[in-house]
Amino acid sequence: MTAEDSAAAQAWQAMRSLVLDSNDKREAVSAALGMSFIRAKALRHLAPGPMSMSELAKSLATDASYTSIVVEDLAARGLVGRSVHPADRRVKIVTITATGLDAAQQAERIIGAPPPAFRALAEERLATLLGLLDELLSIEARSSGDSLETA
Amino acid sequence: MTAEDSAAAQAWQAMRSLVLDSNDKREAVSAALGMSFIRAKALRHLAPGPMSMSELAKSLATDASYTSIVVEDLAARGLVGRSVHPADRRVKIVTITATGLDAAQQAERIIGAPPPAFRALAEERLATLLGLLDELLSIEARSSGDSLETA
DNA sequence: GCGGTTATTTGTAGGCGTACGATTATTAGC
DNA sequence: GCTAATAATCGTACGCCTACAAATAACCGC
Structure with missing residues (x-):
């Protein structure tokens, strides 16, 4: 193990520790939004703009069938809407609602807030x-x- | 949002992206060791030295009953051994075996290897x-x- | 139009982990 | 000794997610 390897390994370990130890906000997001983390993640991914089911599934790295369940749940909560793609009626476009956007921003605030050490x-x-x-x-x-x- | 906030937020986001996007080795560890990630994590925590069941449960942040299941599985694989605490026969001490240590080190190698960008x-x-x-x-x-x- | 392909949904089976309650063995306090 | 507390285990139920298989509807090339 060379000195460069060691420095790289130490930096990597430090970075992992900063992100994963005591700064993992996933549980806090789930609790704050009252939904599983992947649902909140879906909202965050939909915030920039509408997406088809398959695009969302790819973006979340989840099974297409499970994505249907997640979106169905978000729709039932009034956080997203679904519409048919005008040019290809097989495709469904998922659009975040105003309420959904609020939730997504709340999640983003929790997740995106840098740990106190960063401000120091x-x-x-x-x-x-x-x-x-x-x-x-x-x-x-x-x-x-x-x-x-x-x- | 001040400029400092923005810089801190950007740095935090970048760090999160580096650790979580495409450098998450948990799946690789599970695949390489043929066990769930928490079992590999248990081995890594046991590598420095023996621990009681309750200490291990606390260190893994898992339920005591589930910790029993994990350790039972690791023992069945010959990766850990269990012995009774000499001073308190209620307590069981979990000790990693030589084979278990090999697995723990393999996991550590996979998880601890810095991403290629670090070496560049x-x-x-x-x-x-x-x-x-x-x-x-x-x-x-x-x-x-x-x-x-x-x- | 027909056949093959694609997008989405539904259904099923299962793994992983959490959360509790109950049980057993052992220790500690009175 | 009797009782309460503790360590570990067993049992059960559930939530979350993966992985497939199959069904349905709509598209595309011919």
């Missing part, structure tokens, strides 16, 4: 951190974008 | 990143003193 970090160091994280993400995007540009 | 980062930047992450962790440790948990 000096502004300049925070900027450095953000730059490094963005660099990591762009490296990831480059290397995985080569092999798959999925339709 | 320049050595000096990696050191900077590690320093910032350690700073965040130490801030966390200072402010919320007694929560030591590892996923």
Whole structure:
């Protein structure tokens, strides 16, 4: 194990610890919204705009059949609506409602709120951190974008 | 939303994305070891040394009764052994076997391996990143003193 | 129009984990 | 000794999610 390996492993472990230990807000989101986490996740994914069932299923990485159950439940709560795609009547378009958007934003507020430690970090160091994280993400995007540009 | 909030939120989102999107190795660990993730987690927690059932349950944040099921399964696989506490015969001490340690180390290798992007980062930047992450962790440790948990 | 394909839904079976209640063995307090 | 508390286990019921198989409706190429 070289020194670089060790530093990379330590950074990875630290990052995992920050995200997974005591900053996992999934339970809090479920409790606040009164629904399973994947339902809240569906709302968050639908917030930017409508999506077909299959697109939603892919985006949530869930089975198509289970996606139907989730959307049916969200529709029963009045958080999403379903309409038929005008050009392809097989496709159903799922659209978030105003109430649903409120719930999605509430979830986003809980999940997206950075841990207190982030706010305690000096502004300049925070900027450095953000730059490094963005660099990591762009490296990831480059290397995985080569092999798959999925339709 | 101030600029600091935004930077902190962006950094938090980026970090969450790095850890949770496409670098979640739990499924890989389950597949490699042929057991549910919580069983692998139990092995990793037992690797440093023996533990009583109740200690293990607390460390895994699982119900005591379910912990019995998990340990029974691990014992049936020969990955852990159970013995009675010499001073309190109610207590059972769970000890990892050599085979179990192999499995735990295999899991640790899979989970602890930093994503490729980390290795593509320049050595000096990696050191900077590690320093910032350690700073965040130490801030966390200072402010919320007694929560030591590892996923 | 016919046959094959696709999108969605329904149904079924099961794994994983949570939450409790009850049981047994053992220890500790009085 | 008797009683209460504790550690572990067993049992049961349930929620959440996966994985398939099958049914239905609508599309597409021919």
